Amino acid sequence: MNLFDLLNPRMFRPLTGRNQRIYADLLMLIWDRCSTSQDYSIGKGALTELAETYMEGLGTILPLDEEDSPGESATDARSQGLLFVRRLRDAGWVEDLEGGYEEENRTALSALAVRLLQLFDELLHPKTVTYSGKLLKAYRLLQDMEHEKSPYENVLKEVSADMADLNTSLRQLNASIGSYIDQLTRNRTPQEVLDLFQQYEDEVVVAAYHRFKTSDNLFQYRTEILEGLDACNGQYAEALAADYCRVERVSESEAAIAVRRLVQKVRDDLEIMRDLLSEIDRNHVTYRKRAVQRAQFMLLSDGSAQGKISDLLRYYAQTIQRPEELFEPDESPLSRHWKFYPTEILGRNFLKPAVNSRKPTPIEQAPPEPPISEEELQRQQELLLEYVRQAVTLENVNRFAGQVLNHRETVSALELASTQSQEFIKIIGLHTYSQSPDRNYEISEQEEWVSCGGFRFQQFWIRRRS
Structure with missing residues (x-):
């Protein structure tokens, strides 16, 4: 099945035109209103008011895309808001619901739109992953297995899913570090390099990297989890296989093999986690080093006064071969940029640093401060x-x-x-x-x-x- 067998082919067209930011804002505003309702719906009057208020906030009448709104025009915020909402409905983002007797008609987000907007909201407001929470959960589940009536369904299966989710989060963190490195290799101004470096500090280092290296240290329960997995292949093997048979509806021999594979998968996930942490450490160090080097290079070669002075000093360092040349008049092509005077004119002692007197001086006692008045x-x-x-x-x-x-x-x-x-x-x-x-x-x-x-x-x- 192809993706567009499920999605309306016109669904993403509003998000690719010249008013894409307006449609994106309207969709997120509708999502904020509808996400807590029982059927992801909103009254038509409330939706019209929401779109009108947003258009009034823009303070201007926007031109419509001729491809999807031929011959239509809007003269005020209300009519323009209705046109934008109508295009979202035609594209399949929202759909009209029929109301009952004396009930207001409502507009609801389509089922596919709900899934997409959930992803959009997660992109705009990324969730903070608590790494140690999943390992603590796995540790406690394995420790209490002897009291669990369904050890496969409520323990081993949960532990395996949490390990997989944890490694997925670490892969995303590692990939985000790599994307920042890739962005730095493109042509950018010095300010953009510094802004990107600050963005990396806020979104990667502070939000994730620092946490799993300190408070969310990922291996503080590693030994206990491995001991719990050993018990799964030992004293709890029969109970796990029996519960697997009940849940997955397979034979006992198949269940025993499947349980052993699942235990080994959790072990492999722990090893993968260790490799991911090492890779994240390497990428983190590489990124910071490249960011500083690129920022320094661009700041010294961006045509500013500092960059020009650095170029001049680099030229003199390459051309001066003998110490005596430091005291000769500058007759190079760069002499018009500044004037160098030989030290013989002013004397060699002129360049010596000033010597501060080290004679002790008496310390005078400061007069006492007058008392502060109540008004002051x-x-x-x-x-x-x-x-x-x-x-x-x-x-x-x-x-x-x-x-x-x-x-x-x-x-x-x-x-x-x-x-x-x-x-x-x-x-x-x-x-x-x-x-x-x-x-x-x-x-x-x-x-x-x-x-x-x-x-x-x-x-x-x-x-x-x-």
Whole structure:
């Protein structure tokens, strides 16, 4: 069976046109509303209001794709939102549900769209893998096998699945390190190299690598798990085979062979895990080394003043052959860039570092500070409290987001910078804390760069986090 035997061939067309970001945002907004309902549906009125609010937030009427909307046009946010929703319905992302008597008609996500949007949401909000949790679970299951009535179904099968999931997570981590290395080999500006390095630190080193090397050390239960697997081939072998027969409906001889294979598979997964950790370590060291080297090279050869000076110094280092040449006048083609004076003009002692006097000096006792008045103490306390209230902390940023999103679905950073000029530092804080797990808002960046109040920044939208 081919993939497009299941999917509508037009399904991904909205996500490939010039308005692909708009459709992606609408789909994720619909997913946020529908993901908690019983049938992944939303009332048509609520869906229309959601699309209209989003279009109003954009502040402009977007041109439609002529291929899928021939002859259609929109003059306001409501009609444009309806056209965008209609195209999502025609492409198979949403479908209309008939309501009962005196019930509002509803629109639901299609079954295939639910699966795809779950994957999209996981890409946008990757889950943090707790590596030690799976090994701790495997350890406890194997330790308590003697009290388990279904040792194959509830213990060995679970342990095998967890080991496979754990190695899949490690492979993804290893592949992500490799993708960052590959990205660094392409043509990039120095700032892009540094940004990529910071992104790697945040998304790979802090989120995963540091954790499984420290608090989530993957081999703290390895010895106990191997001992539990030895018991599976020993004292629990008959109970495992009997339970395998009951669950999988096979003969006793087939069950005994299958159990031994499953135990060996778990052992192999532990060995694979060890090899993966070694590979991740090597890739991690390689990436950091290449990132620093590439950043240094590009910073020294990007046409900046620092790069030009480095090129000049490199030229002189290659051309000067004798020590006496250091004291001769510079008549090279590069002399027009700067002027070198022979040390004989100023004297050799001119280049010697200054000598600081080491004579001891008497230490004068500082006069005592006058006592602070009650009014001054209260004023200083008020200043400290005001500083705490204005500090860019997660709590203050969450409070600020709640204020600006009061009775609104979305708001743009440009609008906030124009109307909340005194709170510009908190607008920066919205972007800074956008990845914090305790935030009460979400942001979505756009490719557009805007200027306001003498500052230039990348436009982004703020919406309440569901």
